[in-house]
Amino acid sequence: MARKWTKLALSVLAAGIISTSALSVSADEANDIKYRKSVMKAIGGTMGSMAAIIKGKVKQNHAVPLSHAMARLSVTIKDVFPEGSDFGDTRAKPDIWKKPKEFKASVAAFEKAASNLAMVSKSGDPAAFAAAFGGLGKSCGGCHKPFREPKK
């Protein structure tokens, strides 16, 4: 009898845990999503700064340091989509976790394009830099297109 009650209590407890995790976003998940967004903003800011240089909107030429920062930043992306960070205030599509092979390939293409840009920056050739920047931009879109929901 006592055993039966324990069993029941355990299952009620288990159901409670499962339903809580299913219905609300845990603090960890919310933090994961926030962190991902701030990393993405850092990347976007770096891209925007390099675009301003390429277009000649500013006098400073920080192509070398910014592209190197970008190459360093790019390696964070593979870590900012942990399991469970698909529920909450995010536009990340479930396909990121359903098609891990394709997602990984897109992220790898991004890392490669970013390190290529850093390498090209050293040549000091603006046309080559702009071309490599275009390639990097393509890899951003290459992930956003299949794996990010449009803005609501």
Added chain:
Amino acid sequence: MALLVVIMPGLEVPTANAADTVQGEYIFRVAGCRGCHTTEADRKKNIFLAGGRALKTPFGTYYSPNISPDPVHGVGKWTETDFTQALRHGRNPDGEHYFPVFPYGSYTRMTDQDISDLWAYLKTTPPIARPNKAHDAGFVFGSRIIMGPWKFMNFRSGALKLDPSKPAEWNRGRYLVDALGHCAECHSPRNKLGGLKSGMYLAGNPEGPDGDAVPNITPDTETGIGKWDESDIDSLLSMGMLPDGDFVGGSMGEAVDNTEFLSPKDREAVVEYLKSIPAIKHKVQKPKPAN
């Protein structure tokens, strides 16, 4: 006025070149034919134009047809006249109306030469033997007969007329935006019957493809892209970059698959034209789902 009438047709006459497949491929890219007529799964396997892609609209789900030159399932048996009739008049070779999910309201504005070049190119693409999928659009919006009155209300056929008071670059930009790029199909809002709302040209659409909101791209500084400079528009068209360094995904990401092929000169023309259109204050808001 009489002078204008005499001059304008003169300006419109396309140079009578033989159909040019290289030019045709350019038009094919810029007009974005491949996007809607190819499924995602096919694209990954490098199969193109076999159709079957689901296009979700507020009026139903339509499946794009096979436009590869397969003689049974595609357009292999079509003549250039059939093709012109499809683009210019929105009718299939049997004379039936197409549903406006196929943007013939825009393609009707193409020049004869561009249609001819596009057709020449299309015939060079690999034929794919795959049957078409039936649309899923209910009685009213699934009925081709009803498209007759619809077209009477919402569709005017004919190539875009040049505006002789405007520079050639502006006219080219308008042609790229209105005829080939078919930007208004998503960026202009529609009325309840699916016609483009008048006076809201490119002012944003709360219910675009897949139910997503599409932004206002008129030069309004608050609700449109009036704060963007020329190079911002250029970056979006050439690589999908937004002014804040973000890169578009979604439907515009797909559109960039087409606009990235624009020649630098054509891109400049689009930028000049978009900067010139009337600014419309219109904040695009997605309607709240009823529950």
